[in-house]
Amino acid sequence: MRYGKGRLLAFIGLLLVVVVLLGGCTRTTLAGGGSAAVVDNGTLYIGSQHGELLVINAQGGRLWSVTLEQPAQSNFLGCSAAASPVAVYSTPVLDGDMVYVTGYDGRLRVYREGIEQGRYPAGETASVGGIVGGLQLAHGNIYFGTSKGEVIALDTGNLVAGTGDLVEKWQFDAGERVWSAPVVAGDTVYVTSMNGRLYALDADTGVEKWRFEDAEGAIVSSPVIYEGKVYFGSFDRYFYAVNADTGQLAWRSSLQAERWFWANPLVLDGTVYAGAMDGRVYVFNAANGESRAVVDLGAPLVSAPVLSGDSVIFATEKGDLWALDTAQYQASEFPASITGKVHASLSLSDGVIYIHTQDPDILYSVRADTGVNIWNVPLSSK
Amino acid sequence: MGWIWDTVAIGPMVNILIVLTQYLFSSFGLAIIALTVVANLLMYPLTKRQLGSTRAMQTMQPKLAELQKKYAKDKQKLAQEQMSLYKEAGINPAGCVVPMLIQMPIWFALYQSIIRLLGDAPESLIDLARFLYSWPLVHTAIPLGNGFLWLNLAQPDVTMILPILVGGSMWVQQKMVTPSTVDPKQKQQGQMMLWMMPIMFGIFAMQFPSGLALFWFISTLIRIIIQYFMTGWGNLLPQPARPVVEGKGPSPELVRSDAKEVAKKEEKISYEASGGKRQDRGGSYPKRPGAARRKPR
Numbered sequence: 252m253r254y255g256k257g258r259l260l261a262f263i264g265l266l267l268v269v270v271v272l273l274g275g276c277t278r279t280t281l282a283g284g285g286s287a288a289v290v291d292n293g294t295l296y297i298g299s300q301h302g303e304l305l306v307i308n309a310q311g312g313r314l315w316s317v318t319l320e321q322p323a324q325s326n327f328l329g330c331s332a333a334a335s336p337v338a339v340y341s342t343p344v345l346d347g348d349m350v351y352v353t354g355y356d357g358r359l360r361v362y363r364e365g366i367e368q369g370r371y372p373a374g375e376t377a378s379v380g381g382i383v384g385g386l387q388l389a390h391g392n393i394y395f396g397t398s399k400g401e402v403i404a405l406d407t408g409n410l411v412a413g414t415g416d417l418v419e420k421w422q423f424d425a426g427e428r429v430w431s432a433p434v435v436a437g438d439t440v441y442v443t444s445m446n447g448r449l450y451a452l453d454a455d456t457g458v459e460k461w462r463f464e465d466a467e468g469a470i471v472s473s474p475v476i477y478e479g480k481v482y483f484g485s486f487d488r489y490f491y492a493v494n495a496d497t498g499q500l501a502w503r504s505s506l507q508a509e510r511w512f513w514a515n516p517l518v519l520d521g522t523v524y525a526g527a528m529d530g531r532v533y534v535f536n537a538a539n540g541e542s543r544a545v546v547d548l549g550a551p552l553v554s555a556p557v558l559s560g561d562s563v564i565f566a567t568e569k570g571d572l573w574a575l576d577t578a579q580y581q582a583s584e585f586p587a588s589i590t591g592k593v594h595a596s597l598s599l600s601d602g603v604i605y606i607h608t609q610d611p612d613i614l615y616s617v618r619a620d621t622g623v624n625i626w627n628v629p630l631s632s633k
Numbered sequence: 634m635g636w637i638w639d640t641v642a643i644g645p646m647v648n649i650l651i652v653l654t655q656y657l658f659s660s661f662g663l664a665i666i667a668l669t670v671v672a673n674l675l676m677y678p679l680t681k682r683q684l685g686s687t688r689a690m691q692t693m694q695p696k697l698a699e700l701q702k703k704y705a706k707d708k709q710k711l712a713q714e715q716m717s718l719y720k721e722a723g724i725n726p727a728g729c730v731v732p733m734l735i736q737m738p739i740w741f742a743l744y745q746s747i748i749r750l751l752g753d754a755p756e757s758l759i760d761l762a763r764f765l766y767s768w769p770l771v772h773t774a775i776p777l778g779n780g781f782l783w784l785n786l787a788q789p790d791v792t793m794i795l796p797i798l799v800g801g802s803m804w805v806q807q808k809m810v811t812p813s814t815v816d817p818k819q820k821q822q823g824q825m826m827l828w829m830m831p832i833m834f835g836i837f838a839m840q841f842p843s844g845l846a847l848f849w850f851i852s853t854l855i856r857i858i859i860q861y862f863m864t865g866w867g868n869l870l871p872q873p874a875r876p877v878v879e880g881k882g883p884s885p886e887l888v889r890s891d892a893k894e895v896a897k898k899e900e901k902i903s904y905e906a907s908g909g910k911r912q913d914r915g916g917s918y919p920k921r922p923g924a925a926r927r928k929p930r
Contacts, residue, residue, distance in 0.1 A: 282754035282755070282756070283754070283756055338754075340755060355754075381754075383755055398753070427776075428776065430755065445776055447773075467773045468772055468773040468775075469773075469775060469776060471758075486772055486773060486775060487769070487772060487773050488769075488772060509767060510762055510765070510772075511762055511772065513759070513762075528759075528762050551759075551762070551763075553759055568759075594755070594756070594759065609756075
């Protein structure tokens with residue numbers, strides 16, 4: 252085939268178009284992060300989408316911030332890329348004036364007034380695998396799960412005393428990604444895994460006490476302990492209650508959601524409120540799993556709700572805020588205007604709800620009684 | 634528009650890939666291979682037509698070259714003569730383009746579906762949820778295992794084996810269809826075409842998730858097999874170049890690489906043209922009327 256110059260140029264042009272299209276279509280969704288806020292005495296601690304740990308006052312003013320960066324890595328040509336920000340998914344945890352924060356780069360960092368006090372694992376390039384679920388601080392230890400399927404307990408004693416760094420106490424192999432936050436009740440750590448299992452581990456040694464593996468789908472939501480039972484939803488679209496001492500199934504919901512249970516449930520006054528990605532809130536009797544109501548909020552529910560007075564406040568993925576009355580299970584929409592996706596859990600303090608959106612990366616504050624916007628602050632300075 | 638594309642193209646592909654994974658020993662790698670093979674088989678009629686058109690165009694090239702020489706200064710006449718030639722031969726010059734245009738959306742849908750299923754960040758899974766049908770199997774199958782042979786399908790292949798396979802197989806396919814020639818210009822352009830895409834896709838395969846590289850490799854392999862059954866190895870095996878014929882002399886159809894055969898043909902033509910008289914090759918005396926012949930001593 253004779254290739255004229257024109258045809259060759261056209262071919263090169265077509266190839267470039269294909270390259271651009273493929274380039275635009277070949278990236279898997281990047282880890283963006285965006286944690287919930289933890290509030291302490293009117294001060295908010297939050298991880299932004301651009302890898303910053305931000306400390307903000309109750310009026311939205313920035314007090315201090317620190318950028319979590321992962322070191323420069325060589326690409327396949329041996330060229331070094333610049334240090335890149337770390338996606339932060341888990342809500343920071345406070346212990347006195349220490350702030351514990353984990354990143355998707357697989358590291359836990361500890362700060363005091365913006366200065367790093369310690370990290371795990373040690374070393375510039377060491378990583379335990381992306382950390383998505385939250386942290387739990389109890390018994391002088393900090394517990395978290397990783398994308399490599401491990402549950403890790405670190406002793407914080409030396410760090411708190413200022414005599415050393417975090418020390419690994421134990422590691423447990425859960426078999427598949429752990430994207431939920433461990434929950435500690437008494438001397439037991441409860442943790443769910445994406446292989447559909449709920450584990451009960453000894454908080455001091457990490458030895459498995461029992462496991463529940465009847466769920467057929469992955470479990471991403473953190474378990475909730477209430478009156479001797481462990482509650483969680485699964486990707487098989489059922490909701491479960493398991494005996495916290497024996498690991499035996501207490502009940503499984505008779506209703507099946509149309510999409511996954513992703514958000515953490517809320518349990519109070521004998522009632523379970525579980526939001527699913529089909530946009531519905533499933534309300535169950537906590538004792539026997541009897542369905543009390545199904546309330547359609549119109550968009551996927553990914554973030555954990557909060558309780559405000561007599562209402563459970565939900566945020567849908569597209570930013571609508573709803574107040575679900577706990578007496579009649581009637582939902583009313585808040586007038587607040589929220590732009591962006593809501594994946595991070597809601598936070599509530601002193602009558603103010605804090606909502607962190609992705610794309611754009613903004614922190615909103617909304618009055619819990621009226622649902623009216625107070626202020627909003629862009630969190631990414633880049 | 635995006636909603637239509639997601640519903641008509643991505644949704645079915647995603648769910649089929651998940652179901653295939655579950656039935657193929659929970660191997661996402663095998664599911665990619667299986668769906669790529671099935672998609673190629675379904676598009677075989679179009680592929681066959683495309684390859685046929687391409688081959689027909691190639692056989693027309695000598696005649697097209699003659700026309701271009703003849704009407705180099707009259708573009709309009711050239712275009713007319715070319716169209717007449719296509720019509721006589723029953724060839725549609727766009728015959729190799731239309732099947733490709735039909736196939737491209739299918740490839741993009743398969744491509745994007747694999748991308749979505751390979752994502753391992755929370756946002757990826759949340760986004761994936763909206764594509765899942767109500768079949769129980771697809772909901773409980775997530776997350777799909779990313780391991781296949783030595784590969785992590787969600788990450789580039791650090792061993793470089795797959796990028797080399799991608800680039801190498803593309804080169805083989807290109808070589809099979811690239812015609813050989815002695816014209817320096819055509820040769821240079823042909824070489825550029827032969828190497829550009831394999832190198833480019835080889836580099837892509839180094840950077841993109843190996844699940845995508847696997848898809849590219851299997852697709853190319855299937856096309857090589859189809860091509861082989863249609864046209865043989867083509868120019869992959871060493872062949873002498875065909876000279877470009879200019880002006881007078883034997884017609885292109887008679888050009889042969891075997892010089893003896895050429896000579897025989899030319900002799901035959903000359904014999905027939907001379908009315909059956911053989912060409913005087915020398916070595917005999919010219920005859921004069923009435924000339925006596927010396928008697929040998």
